[in-house]
Amino acid sequence: MTTTTPTAGAVPGTAPAARKAPARRHPYLAALRTPRGLTGLALVALIVLGGLFAPLLSGHDPTAQSGLGLAAPGTAGHPLGTDDLGRDLLGRVLYGIRTDLGVIALAVPLGALLGCLFALLAAAHPVADTAVQRVFDLILAFPGLILALAVTAVLGPGRLPVILVIALAEIPVFGRQLRGGILVQREREYVVAARVGGTSSSRALVRHILPNAADPLVVQLALSLTVAVFLEGAMSFLGVGVRPPEPTLGSVLNQSMPYLADAPQFAAGPLLAVTVLVLGLSLVADALNREIRR
Amino acid sequence: MRSYLLKRLPSALLVLVLASFLIFGILRLVPGDPASALAGPDADTATVAAIRERLGLNEPLFAQYGSWIGGLISGDLGPSYVIGGDTADLITGGLGATVELTLGALLFTVLLGTAFGVLGATSRSRGVRTAVRVVTTGALAVPSFVTGVLLVLVFSVAVRVLPSGGRVPLLEAPDLSVQYLLLPSLCLALPSAAVLGRYLKDGIERTLGEEYVRTATAAGIPPRRLLWRHALPNALPPVVTVLGMQIGQLLGGAVLVEAIFAWPGLGQLAEQGLVRRDYPVVQDLLLLLVTVFVLVQLLTDLVYAWLDPRIRWE
Numbered sequence: 051m052t053t054t055t056p057t058a059g060a061v062p063g064t065a066p067a068a069r070k071a072p073a074r075r076h077p078y079l080a081a082l083r084t085p086r087g088l089t090g091l092a093l094v095a096l097i098v099l100g101g102l103f104a105p106l107l108s109g110h111d112p113t114a115q116s117g118l119g120l121a122a123p124g125t126a127g128h129p130l131g132t133d134d135l136g137r138d139l140l141g142r143v144l145y146g147i148r149t150d151l152g153v154i155a156l157a158v159p160l161g162a163l164l165g166c167l168f169a170l171l172a173a174a175h176p177v178a179d180t181a182v183q184r185v186f187d188l189i190l191a192f193p194g195l196i197l198a199l200a201v202t203a204v205l206g207p208g209r210l211p212v213i214l215v216i217a218l219a220e221i222p223v224f225g226r227q228l229r230g231g232i233l234v235q236r237e238r239e240y241v242v243a244a245r246v247g248g249t250s251s252s253r254a255l256v257r258h259i260l261p262n263a264a265d266p267l268v269v270q271l272a273l274s275l276t277v278a279v280f281l282e283g284a285m286s287f288l289g290v291g292v293r294p295p296e297p298t299l300g301s302v303l304n305q306s307m308p309y310l311a312d313a314p315q316f317a318a319g320p321l322l323a324v325t326v327l328v329l330g331l332s333l334v335a336d337a338l339n340r341e342i343r344r
Numbered sequence: 345m346r347s348y349l350l351k352r353l354p355s356a357l358l359v360l361v362l363a364s365f366l367i368f369g370i371l372r373l374v375p376g377d378p379a380s381a382l383a384g385p386d387a388d389t390a391t392v393a394a395i396r397e398r399l400g401l402n403e404p405l406f407a408q409y410g411s412w413i414g415g416l417i418s419g420d421l422g423p424s425y426v427i428g429g430d431t432a433d434l435i436t437g438g439l440g441a442t443v444e445l446t447l448g449a450l451l452f453t454v455l456l457g458t459a460f461g462v463l464g465a466t467s468r469s470r471g472v473r474t475a476v477r478v479v480t481t482g483a484l485a486v487p488s489f490v491t492g493v494l495l496v497l498v499f500s501v502a503v504r505v506l507p508s509g510g511r512v513p514l515l516e517a518p519d520l521s522v523q524y525l526l527l528p529s530l531c532l533a534l535p536s537a538a539v540l541g542r543y544l545k546d547g548i549e550r551t552l553g554e555e556y557v558r559t560a561t562a563a564g565i566p567p568r569r570l571l572w573r574h575a576l577p578n579a580l581p582p583v584v585t586v587l588g589m590q591i592g593q594l595l596g597g598a599v600l601v602e603a604i605f606a607w608p609g610l611g612q613l614a615e616q617g618l619v620r621r622d623y624p625v626v627q628d629l630l631l632l633l634v635t636v637f638v639l640v641q642l643l644t645d646l647v648y649a650w651l652d653p654r655i656r657w658e
Contacts, residue, residue, distance in 0.1 A: 187359045188366070191634050193596030199614050200366070203626050204373045280487040284600045287489045288615055303493060307604075310493070310508070311501050317493055324490050332485035 077341050078268055087337030093330025097323060101147035110138035112145040113295040123315050130319050133305060143319035146297040147327075153292065154278040157213040161220025162271060166264075168221060169228035173236075173255075182229070186222035194219055194281055195288075202290040209292045212285050216278045227270055231263030266342055272335035276328050283324060299324050348649050356642045360635060367630045368409050370623070416628065427613075427622050434613055435628060442609035444514055445602065446594050448529030449536070453590060456537035461544025461579075465552070466571060476541070483538035488597055492531040492604035499527060509606035528605040532597050536590035543586045547579025554578075581651040588644025592637045 081087050100107065110128070116136040123131040130139035172182035192200060198215045205211040235241060236259055244254050285291035286300025294301060299320040306316035379395040380387065400408045415421055421431035464476040483491070500508035512521040551557065552575050560570055599611030606612075610629060617625040 184355070184358060184362070187355065188362050191359050191363050191638050192630075193592050193633075193637055195596045195599045195611075196630065196633050196637070199599065199618060199626070200370065200630055203370050203618055203623065203630075276485055283487055283489055288600065288603055290615075290618060300489060303489060307493070310496055314497055314501060317497070321490055321493060325486055328485040328487065329482070332481060336481075 078338055081337045081341035082334070084337050084340075086333055086340075090330045090333025090335075090337060093326050094334065095330075097147055097327045097330065098151065100144055100323070101151050104141070104144035104148050108138060108141035108144050110141040112137060112141040112297050114138075131313075131315055133302070133316060134309065139302075139316065139319055142297040142302050143299070143323055146299045146302050146320065147323055149292055149296055149298045150279065150282055150300075153209060153212050153282050154216070154275060157216035157282075158220060158271065158274050158278050160213070161217035162224045162267070162274070164217065165221040165224030165226075166228050166267075168225040169232065172225070172229045173232045179229075182225070186225055189218055189222045194277075195284055198281065198285050198288075198290065202285075207290040207293060212282055212291050215285065216281050219277070219281065220274050223274060224267060224270060227266060228263055231266065232259055235259045235263045269335055269338045269342060272331055272338060276331045276335070279324065279328050279331070349646060352642060352645055356638055360638055363634045363638070364413065364631055365409075367627055367634070368412060370627060370630075372405075412627075416631065421628055422624070424622055424625050427616060427620060427625060431625055431628060434625065435610070435632065438608065438610040438613040440513070441511055441607060442595075442598050442602070442611065444511075444525065445528055445532065445598055445607055445609055446591070448525045449532035449594050449598075450591065452530055452533030453536040453540055453587070453594070456533065457540025457544060457587075460537060460541025461548060461583075462571070462576070464541060464545040465548035476545075480538040480541050483534040484542075488531055488535065488600055489604060491534055492528075492601060495527050495531055496604075509604075511607050528601050528607050531604065532594055532601040535597070536593055539590060540583065540586055543583050544579060547583060548575050551575040551578045581648065584651060585644055585648045588640060588647065591640050591644075595633060595637060595640075 082091060104112075114137065116128075116132055116138070119132070119134065119136055123129060128138050128140065130143065133139055133142065168182050168185065172179040189197070194215075197219055198211075201215045201218070202211050205214070232255075241254055241258055244258055245251070249258075282291060282298065283300035283303070286298040287304045289301075289304070291300060292298050303317060303320040303324075306313075306320070309316050379392050379401055383392045383395055396402060400411055403411075419432055421435070423429070424431045424434055427434060460476050460480055463472055464480070467473050467476070496508045499506040506527050507524055508527075511524050514521045514525070548571070552571075557570060557574060560574060561567075565574075598609060599614060601607065602609045602611035603615060610633065614626060614629045614633075617623070617629065
């Protein structure tokens with residue numbers, strides 16, 4: 051994989067020289083600098099910054115009830131209006147982003163890490179491989195939201211079950227991909243050559259096999275973040291997610307449902323935030339994926 | 345084919361048995377005494393004792409598991425303590441609604457998926473191809489709780505042509521029923537249709553590039569006939585697997601879509617059971633859904649093996 055993106059500011063005619071120069075960026079960084087990748091990053095950044103600077107941007111406590119009731123946008127210092135309990139909607143959306151991102155940023159890496167550990171276990175021994183495969187099958191037998199129902203049946207609603215559901219759902223996704231990658235790379239000639247040359251099996255794994263096998267996981271990470279946004283939002287929407295009054299995008303959207311006909315602006319904030327976030331993430335995933343497939 | 349089935353069946357059965365252990369364990373893992381949790385804080389000791397008896401909590405775990413599975417197989421699920429009524433009746437009622445929703449969504453998935461695939465692969469207009477790409481990307485990325493609310497905003501609030509929620513059984517009043525079915529099944533189908541469309545587009549593009557297609561073109565076969573009679577059928581085998589996996593996704597997604605559109609199916613029943621802590625109902629439902637999901641996966645593998653004989657020898 052080589053980068054074919056011309057260096058910024060390269061003068062036409064000097065292109066061959068520029069290509070020869072060791073200005074080699076990691077291919078993934080180059081993928082992120084394509085229009086697609088940049089748009090995706092910008093959209094994600096917009097939402098992340100909105101969540102980070104929620105206290106500065108809104109100036110209202112997202113759980114404080116103003117007594118206004120369902121108020122139109124622009125009423126008394128509430129740019130998006132207030133919800134049915136008189137709480138500032140802009141604040142609820144921005145703090146909702148915070149809650150969502152906090153859950154997702156913990157859950158997806160946790161699931162990825164556990165999945166990779168399972169994959170390493172599977173690569174170690176055929177018996178372990180069979181056992182790990184059955185564990186993956188078992189988790190995959192519960193499609194996303196059914197898994198959510200099963201976990202909340204035991205733990206009740208809350209933040210921990212959401213994190214657990216997302217992490218559990220991601221284990222087989224990352225595990226299968228890394229296991230497959232390790233199996234393919236292990237048979238490659240360069241690995242066989244290294245082993246013949248006296249490289250220990252653990253060193254071959256860490257230095258040669260893993261870096262190549264783990265490459266596609268970067269794309270998976272971006273895709274899994276989209277799935278996590280879905281799972282977290284769906285669980286909040288179903289009332290088994292993070293507990294109220296703490297706002298999440300899914301719960302604000304759910305509360306707006308009875309008022310869609312009279313106050314569609316109630317739903318606008320969370321709709322826009324979720325859409326921008328998932329479109330940004332999938333554009334990033336798409337840009338990275340194109341790089342891998344080249 | 346039979347040897348492939350014999351090889352594939354044990355692992356599916358194993359997964360089912362393990363899943364049933366897990367689901368069985370749920371009730372036992374809930375902190376505190378499940379019988380008094382079920383009976384509620386105000387229940388007298390007689391009710392708690394009756395629930396204990398019904399759940400067989402005094403018996404050894406083995407026997408409890410055995411009678412649970414036995415009851416499921418014979419269809420005798422006992423009464424539901426919290427929601428009220430017979431558990432089997434509750435599940436049958438919900439099942440009808442969920443099957444209706446899923447079948448509607450499956451129809452939309454196939455129709456829209458084929459349209460996305462064929463248009464994306466063969467349209468001469470760059471605008472149409474871009475539009476297909478944008479729509480499939482959006483349908484795939486945007487969660488169904490967002491598309492659901494958007495569909496309601498457009499078709500029930502802005503234009504007011506379709507109801508925003510509820511259900512009329514298909515057999516009672518078909519014309520009215522379809523109006524209620526349209527939005528939820530479209531909402532449920534969109535992500536699956538996008539996945540199907542992408543696979544179909546790749547498949548058609550691949551087969552259209554093959555040599556026999558070039559030969560057929562040279563022989564004067566019109567492009568339309570080439571597409572529908574030659575390229576499309578040959579692009580189908582991998583698409584069947586994708587469709588099978590999507591059926592499972594539809595069942596899982598139904599839980600959420602039912603909540604958005606107040607559709608009284610299994611998902612609503614599960615949600616109700618969870619919120620009101622009616623654990624036996626939740627347990628029965630979970631096992632039912634997982635069983636259907638595993639069976640659909642098995643069936644998909646078998647159909648794929650039947651379509652592509654190379655699979656069997658792996």
